Amino acid sequence: MSLKSIGFSIVVMLCLSIFLACTKWKDTQNPSDPRLTQKYCNDPFAVNYNWGFPGLPDNSTCIFPSDLYTGTYLFHDSIYSIANVLVDTNQILLRIYKKSLDKVAICGFYNAADSLYITVLKNGNGSIDSLQNMPGQNLPSALDTINGSCYKYVIDTLRLKINWKINSDTGTYFHKGTAIKQ
Numbered sequence: 001m002s003l004k005s006i007g008f009s010i011v012v013m014l015c016l017s018i019f020l021a022c023t024k025w026k027d028t029q030n031p032s033d034p035r036l037t038q039k040y041c042n043d044p045f046a047v048n049y050n051w052g053f054p055g056l057p058d059n060s061t062c063i064f065p066s067d068l069y070t071g072t073y074l075f076h077d078s079i080y081s082i083a084n085v086l087v088d089t090n091q092i093l094l095r096i097y098k099k100s101l102d103k104v105a106i107c108g109f110y111n112a113a114d115s116l117y118i119t120v121l122k123n124g125n126g127s128i129d130s131l132q133n134m135p136g137q138n139l140p141s142a143l144d145t146i147n148g149s150c151y152k153y154v155i156d157t158l159r160l161k162i163n164w165k166i167n168s169d170t171g172t173y174f175h176k177g178t179a180i181k182q
Contacts, residue, residue, distance in 0.1 A: 065120040073179035124152040144168040
């Protein structure tokens with residue numbers, strides 16, 4: 001083969017490849033994906049943010065942290081002393097109300113009229129809000145304060161784990177247990 005025929009072959013292959021590369025691709029049929037019809041929550045503050053993606057964004061499907069907590073619960077309370085000795089057990093009916101997307105009020109722990117205010121997160125954790133930079137909220141007695149945390153299972157919507165500490169003039173007590181949704 002001569003040098004001219006090799007050069008000619010390269011030029012022909014180059015022109016052919018440019019021609020084929022520049023032709024527009026045409027789909028044979030429209031792709032249909034059934035996942036694109038389901039709705040999903042597109043609010044980053046929601047617990048179920050992007051669950052069900054891809055699909056159609058629909059924020060009416062959103063579940064916020066306070067929605068997980070809302071309801072009536074029967075709290076099986078075990079009260080421990082500072083020395084971790086069981087002092088008493090109680091069953092208390094707690095009513096939890098939504099205050100905002102990430103805040104709830106728990107009524108019934110101390111009495112039916114007073115509320116504890118809890119800040120809740122997307123992962124189910126909740127903590128008692130501090131009051132005026134003090135370590136906890138005041139209870140009806142001016143000498144008592146409460147602080148602590150609770151945990152709401154995202155998958156198991158019936159259980160709420162509670163771990164609260166009460167400081168009072170009579171000592172420090174821990175309230176631990178599980179609240180079951182009624």
